[in-house]
Structure formats: C-alpha cells, structure tokens
Amino acid sequence: MLHSILAAVEPWVSPTIDYHALAPEMVLAGGLCVVLLADLFLDESRKWIISSLAGFTLLGAMLPVLTLGLDEVAVRQMFDGRYVVDEFSIVMKAMFLIAGYVVVLLSSKHVEENEYWRGEYWFLLLSSILGMVMMTSSRDLVSIFVALEFLSIPAYMLAAWRKRDIKSNEAGMKYFLLGVFASAVMLYGMSLLFGAANSTLLVDLGKSVTATGQFSALHALGIVFVIVGFAFKVSAVPFHSWAPDTYEGAPSPITAFLSVASKAAGFVALLVLLLVAFPLAADVWQPFIWVLSALTMTVGNVIALRQTNIVRMMAYSSISQGGFVLMPLAVAGISDVSASALRAVVVYMLVYAATNLGMFAIIIAVSRKTRSGEISSWGGLFSYAPGLATLATIFLASLAGIPPLGGWIGKFTAFQSLLSSGTNWGYALALIGAVNSVIAFGYYGTVMREMWMKPVPDGDTTRVGIPGSLALALAITSVATLVLGILPGVATHFGDIARITGAFGG
DSSP states (O other): HHHHHHHHHHHHHOOOTTTTTHHHHHHHHHHHHHHHHHHHOOOGGGGGGHHHHHHHHHHHHHHHHHHHHHSSSOEEEETTTTTTEEEEHHHHHHHHHHHHHHHHHHHHHHHHHTOOOOHHHHHHHHHHHHHHHHHHBOHHHHHHHHHHHHHHHHHHHHOOOTTOOHHHHHHHHHOOOOOOOHHHHHHHHHHHHHHHHHHBHHHHHHHHHHSSSSOOHHHHHHHHHHHHHHHHHHTTSSSSSSHHHHHSSHHHHHHHHHHIHHHHHHHHHHHHHHIIGGGGHHHHHHHHHHHHHHHHHHHHHHHTTTBBBBHHHHHHHHHHHHHHHHHHHHHTTTTTTTHHHHHHHHHHHHHHHHHHHHHHHHHHHHHHHHOBBGGGGTHHHHHHHHHHHHHHHHHHHHHHHHHTHHHHHHHHHHHHHHHOOOOOOHHHHHHHHHHHHHHHHHHHHHHHHHHHHHHHTTOOOOOOOOOOOHHHHHHHHHHHHHHHHHHHHHHHHHHHOOOOOOOTGO
16 A cells, blocks of 8 residues: 555656756756855955856856757656746747856956955846746746746845945835836736636646637736736836836946846746737737837837936836837737747847847946946047947947847847738837837937047046956957847847747647
8 A cells, every 4th residue: 555655646756857958057056056155165365266156157057058959859848847948948048148147247347346245246146047047948827936036036136236325225126116016916917817727837828718718807817917017027118117227226237137138038938928828818918018019119219318327328228129029029919920029039139138238348348437327428439449439339239220230130020020910000010110210329329429529528538448357248249249230140040949839839
C-alpha cells in the first residue's frame, strides 16, 4: 500500500525539470548569490570587482541562451505548460541580457564616482533582469504576476537610489505607489479571469471562450483590468504620470534601464496575454489598444516638444515610442495580421533598445562635463566632442525613424502591419502615427541644433572624459543601431523566428 501511495504522489513531488531550458535563470540566480557574498567579504578598495561579476554573470547567462537557440528542440515546456522556452522567449531573453549588460557598463563608473552602495545596487539590478528573463517564458497568470513583481520591486528601490536627493526619493515613491496600484488592478483582473475559466493557464483561458461559444462580461472586465495594469507598466497614456518624474529623479543608468528593459518586459507580457490567452476576444481589447496607442504617441510627442531638460524629454520620447510599439497590437486580433504584428513588435523593441540605451550613454557622458540636464547645456557639443555629437545625432535620428538608421525598420514594420490589416481603423492609426513621426523630429531636431549650431554656453571647450566601460557601451549600441538599419534583414530575421507557442492556434 505504501508503494502505491508513493507512486500516486510522485508526479507531485518530482516534476520534470529541463535544466537546459532553465540554465539562463540558474546562471543569473547563481550570479546573484556570488554578488551578494562578494559584497560581504570584499573591502571598500576592491568593491569595483562586483560590477565585473555582474557583467560576467549576464554574459554567462547568454551562453545557454545561444545553445538553446541552436538546439533542434524548438519548444521546451515545464510545469504543465506554465513555463515555456520557445523561439520568442529565447530572442527576448537575449535582448534583456544584452540590454542588462549595457546597463552594467553604464553603471560601473557612475556608481563608483557617486559613492552609491555598490553590492546592493548590482544585486537589485540582476534581480530585476532575472524577473524579465522569467517573464519571457511565463505562460500562466501566476507566473506572469510573480515575474512582474520580481522585476518591479527591485526597480522601485533602484529609482530611489540617490538617498540624499529629494528628486530621487520622490521618483522612487511615485514609482512605488503607482506601481503597487497597477499591480492591484492587474491582480483583480486576473482573479476575474480565473473565476471565468477556473484555471490560471493561458491556453485554458483561451479555451474557456471557445467552450462557452461567447465572450462573457466577466471575461471582458478581467481583460480590461489586466490591460490597464500593464498600461501603467509600459507608461501608456493616461497611465503615464509616474514616468517623467521617475526618469528625472532616478540615477541615469537606471533611467536607461527603466526606459528600455522594464518597458519591454511589460510589452512581452502583454503580447503573450493577448495572443495566447485572449485571441478570440479581439473585439474587446483591439479598440482599447487602438485608443491607448493613439493617445500615447500623441500626448508623449506634444509634451516632449515643451521640455527643456534632456532626461524629461527622453522620458516623454519613451512614452511616445511606447505608442508606436502598441500600433501593431491594435490589429493583432485579425488572424491574417497576427504574425506580422508580433514580428513588428519584436523588431521595434530590438531596435529601440539599442538606440535608446545609446542615447542615454551619450547623456551620461555629456553630463560628466556639463553637470547639467538642460538641453541648452549641450550647446556647441560638436566643437569640443565631435565624436559624441555625431553618435548623438545617429541615435536621435534613429529614434525619429530616419533611414538608414535602425529606427526606420522598426517604424516600417509597425506601419506595414497596420496597412496589411486592410481596415479603416488600421489606416487611421497609421495616419496618426505618420503625423506623430513628423512631430517627433521637432524635439529631436532641437537637440541636434544645440549640438551643431549653438555656441558653448559657458565657453568651456574642455574635452569630455569617457571611461572605458562607457566607451564600450557606446560602441555596442552604435554598431547595433547602424547594423539593424543598414542591414534590416538582421532585425526582421529575429522578428520572423520569434514565434509564441500557443499563439494563432499553434
């Protein structure tokens, strides 16, 4: 009898675990422990080693991502399909790890010079990246929520990392309070969906609609609340009010991190939910996404035109760029367009990550000399730092979508998915996007004019000193921005191979 009881409970206590599929997460978790121990045992004069450990941890986690990408097994599922490693998750894991590595490069000298607590900084940064990596494979409401909080809670603390700065304290508090509110709204929506489907597995949520033959009010309310929760995370208008103050008050590397990796993680979760759990509920979420996209890009661009602080301008630019990422999702419910919409979002996020991180690297480099965040302090940058001015022009032009830089292929694929929908709503949103692309060049062009045509405000033409780690970050991001633009097939290749298991009925 004892043998039969043990045999019955064995599947519960011994789930099948694919350690190869979990290797990136395991490397990151191991690196977290090493960083924490190193902080305890290293003296102050050797704390710089911790930043190197954080960087090597992220590079080490890339190795199993590469082996998974080259493996013949296309899909690996664990825990009854609640954790899936497929082509989409592999591409996104690679993006988060590389973006995280660039943020480490941006942070290393910045942390040392500003005398931040070092060990905790790297520990929290790696913890947040681990949550992002987990998010890419989560296919269950519970695992999505846990991954989201895993990446968000460290980010709240990192935003307030400048402990003696009132703006940084305000940034962390606003981000925390609004983030907790968004999580509560999202969790309530998830509870409604669980009540409607009696399951938290995403594929079961989709099947519950098929089984009933119609979409209930409970389903609709749950979806709206979940989308509202993620709209806070990706700073979509009108849920964007935390972003400008948080971006301005947080340390510059963390601002770069929040504007790229954290935002992308929210879009990853939104993609998976819409295309796996709610594909048959497009009548509910497509109009909602359409309005969010139009409002986000328009409000972000218009307010960015009035900014005089470069970081606040980039904050509203980030909000506007989020509206462009939402554009393909507004037509993703159409069966013939779903694949191209997913492709467009992936391509846009890859290009945006490279370009925006590069622009923040320039901001960090310039602020080392000017000690100011005002756009006017960039006057005459070309006269004493022609290399930085040239790279800044490349990144700004890429954000504006000017060929042959990376941004153009991101916008091209987004507009292509809208036009291929063949709907009046798609054409209307494409027109709004085209107008906003022109508006965006207004504030990007303002920075370019300051660098190339205005005199140096204080007459100081001292060369800008660039640390080696910051120079490496600039090299990585500039090469990526140029390659993705000049060879657009590279970006679209990753977009083509990124397929979400369970989406489009697959």
